[in-house]
Amino acid sequence: MRDAEKLAAPRTVAGHDAVPDYHRPLLAPLTDSIRQLVDATVRTEVDDDELRRAHREIAAIAARLQARQMPGSYGQRVAAGSARFWGNPVVGVRNAIAPPLVIEYDDSGRVSAEFHLGAAYEGPSGLVHGGVSALLLDQILGDAAAAGGKPGMTGTLTLRYRRGTPLGALRAEAWIERVEGFKTFVAGHLLDADGPTVQAEGVFIVPRWARGEAGAGEWAQAMPDRFA
Amino acid sequence: MRDAEKLAAPRTVAGHDAVPDYHRPLLAPLTDSIRQLVDATVRTEVDDDELRRAHREIAAIAARLQARQMPGSYGQRVAAGSARFWGNPVVGVRNAIAPPLVIEYDDSGRVSAEFHLGAAYEGPSGLVHGGVSALLLDQILGDAAAAGGKPGMTGTLTLRYRRGTPLGALRAEAWIERVEGFKTFVAGHLLDADGPTVQAEGVFIVPRWARGEAGAGEWAQAMPDRFA
Numbered sequence: 483m484r485d486a487e488k489l490a491a492p493r494t495v496a497g498h499d500a501v502p503d504y505h506r507p508l509l510a511p512l513t514d515s516i517r518q519l520v521d522a523t524v525r526t527e528v529d530d531d532e533l534r535r536a537h538r539e540i541a542a543i544a545a546r547l548q549a550r551q552m553p554g555s556y557g558q559r560v561a562a563g564s565a566r567f568w569g570n571p572v573v574g575v576r577n578a579i580a581p582p583l584v585i586e587y588d589d590s591g592r593v594s595a596e597f598h599l600g601a602a603y604e605g606p607s608g609l610v611h612g613g614v615s616a617l618l619l620d621q622i623l624g625d626a627a628a629a630g631g632k633p634g635m636t637g638t639l640t641l642r643y644r645r646g647t648p649l650g651a652l653r654a655e656a657w658i659e660r661v662e663g664f665k666t667f668v669a670g671h672l673l674d675a676d677g678p679t680v681q682a683e684g685v686f687i688v689p690r691w692a693r694g695e696a697g698a699g700e701w702a703q704a705m706p707d708r709f710a
Numbered sequence: 711m712r713d714a715e716k717l718a719a720p721r722t723v724a725g726h727d728a729v730p731d732y733h734r735p736l737l738a739p740l741t742d743s744i745r746q747l748v749d750a751t752v753r754t755e756v757d758d759d760e761l762r763r764a765h766r767e768i769a770a771i772a773a774r775l776q777a778r779q780m781p782g783s784y785g786q787r788v789a790a791g792s793a794r795f796w797g798n799p800v801v802g803v804r805n806a807i808a809p810p811l812v813i814e815y816d817d818s819g820r821v822s823a824e825f826h827l828g829a830a831y832e833g834p835s836g837l838v839h840g841g842v843s844a845l846l847l848d849q850i851l852g853d854a855a856a857a858g859g860k861p862g863m864t865g866t867l868t869l870r871y872r873r874g875t876p877l878g879a880l881r882a883e884a885w886i887e888r889v890e891g892f893k894t895f896v897a898g899h900l901l902d903a904d905g906p907t908v909q910a911e912g913v914f915i916v917p918r919w920a921r922g923e924a925g926a927g928e929w930a931q932a933m934p935d936r937f938a
Contacts, residue, residue, distance in 0.1 A: 504758065504761065508758055508761055508762070509751075509761070511765050512751060512761055512762075512764055512765040512768070513751055515765050515768040515769040515772060516744070516747055516748060516751060516768060518768075518769070518772040518776075519744055519747075519768055519771060519772040519775070519806075520744060520748075520805070520806045520807060522772045522775035522776045522779065523737075523740060523741055523744060523775060523804055523805075523806065524783070524784050524796075524797045524802070524804045524805055525776075525779040525780045525783070525784065525797075526775040526776070526778065526779045527778045527779055527780060528774065528775055528777060528778050528779075530732065530736055532774060532775070533732065533736055533737065533740055534736070534740075536740055536771050536774065536775060537739050537740040537743050539767065539771055540740070540743040540744060540746075540747055540768070540771060541743040541746070543747060543764050543767055543768060544743060544746040544747040544750045546756065546760060546764065547747070547750035547751060547754040547756055547760070547761075547764060548746075548750045548753075548754070549756060550754065550755045550756050551750065551753040551754045551755055551756075552753045552755060554829070554836070555752070555753070555828070555829035555832045555835070555836060555877055556752050556753065556829055556832060557832070557835035557836065558834070558835050568752075569752045569753075569829055569830070569832050570832070570833065570839065571830060571831055571832070571833075571839050571841075571842060572839070572841060574752070576751055576752045577748070577751075577752055577830055578747075578748045578751065578806075578830075579748060579807050579830055579831075600783070601782070601783035601784055601797055602797070602799060602805055602806075602807055603799055603807075604783045604784060604785070604797050604798070604799070605798065605799075606786070606863060607783070607785035607786050608782070608783060608785065611798065611799050611800070611845070611848070611849070612848045612852070612863065612864035612867065613799075613800060613844060613845035613846065613847070613848030613849050613864075614799060614845060616841060616844035616845060616848055616867060616869075617839070617841035617842060617844060617845040618841065619841070620839070620840045620841030620844055621839075621841050624840070635833075635834060635840065635871065635874065636840035636841075636869070636871050637870075637871055638868070638869065638870050638871065639840065639844060639868070639869045639871075640866070640867070640868045640869075641844075641864070641866065641867045641868075642865075642866050643863065643864045643865055643866065643867075646863065649783055689834075
């Protein structure tokens with residue numbers, strides 16, 4: 483866990499743009515309330531006037547948050563020696579699309595996450611959307627590659643859907659199969675209480691620009707703090 | 711387009727639960743305001759008090775929408791002979807996770823969508839998250855399979871990332887390669903202005919329970935109106 487980050491005063495982040503960012507404990511409840519709102523909008527049955535009122539109020543809040551904002555996307559930032567993927571749609575503390583996954587690392591290099599997927603992640607009735615499974619597996623396989631010391635971008639990703647993944651409590655796991663130069667071959671799966679539902683294999687490749695001395699340093703800086 | 715749906719009074723939906731649903735023109739602006747909120751929360755730089763105020767207000771709105779809601783997920787519903795995937799995280803009019811994609815069908819069976827991805831879909835700095843590309847491609851390949859008359863669940867999905875996909879204006883396309891019994895083999899890609907960035911191949915399989923006479927009827931009912 484990132485206790486240092488929780489306790490630290492806001493710092494200027496380095497990497498892409500030098501702008502301050504918030505404390506995680508300030509942002510997390512805001513993002514979580516938006517996750518609730520996303521879920522509620524999928525499932526609500528309130529009357530039309532209530533929907534219209536919610537729309538007006540939400541548009542006004544969004545406008546207030548937009549009154550001062552970074553011009554582009556969040557990027558990958560480094561603050562106090564620790565990387566921030568706060569905009570990331572799988573793990574980001576600023577991103578209500580993210581369930582979010584909290585990635586755990588064990589000493590063997592295996593990475594895992596336990597999480598809950600609700601109505602906003604549904605494809606076929608009662609089941610996780612196949613593309614959502616792919617989204618989450620891409621992230622966790624990439625995290626396993628990074629845990630091996632060679633963080634990379636996805637080169638190929640292959641998914642085998644063994645059966646439907648029910649909405650609810652789920653787990654994802656990933657591990658490195660082998661490393662060849664700048665390529666890390668990773669495998670993993672998504673599981674419910676009865677075992678694997680989707681199996682994944684991926685090749686993650688260190689970007690060309692990050693292969694030199696200087697590039698590697700900058701690229702590594704943008705990885706989780708265990709690799710900084 | 712679904713003009714009948716736009717103009718019709720709310721109807722009782724059939725399929726999973728017989729509950730009324732809203733007009734699309736009432737829901738779409740609400741969901742879109744939440745998309746704005748998701749993006750704004752990734753990018754905002756307002757002061758701490760404004761974040762706290764936004765959190766309080768959003769939590770209150772979510773609670774109001776939750777005051778009356780369906781007990782589980784949205785599912786796939788049929789209203790006035792037309793399927794509704796309103797909870798779907800890629801195309802759903804109720805789901806702020808969805809960019810959304812609006813799928814276009816041409817007479818050759820090719821399906822496509824043009825859309826914009828902003829900061830909430832970012833992986834590496836300035837680029838679309840590899841898993842988001844997988845999410846969108848899974849959906850559109852599945853739509854191509856359905857357009858061929860055999861809607862199915864994802865069996866396998868293989869993605870080849872040729873280069874980074876920049877955030878911004880994008881296009882996705884998919885088409886059927888061949889059909890073998892209950893399996894439809896589909897290909898597709900994601901493109902920016904310079905051409906394909908991610909290539910995809912998928913096999914979509916009609917679920918076992920939907921292969922008989924009765925099952926096929928029920929399954930087809932849950933597909934877009936061109937197949938109902």
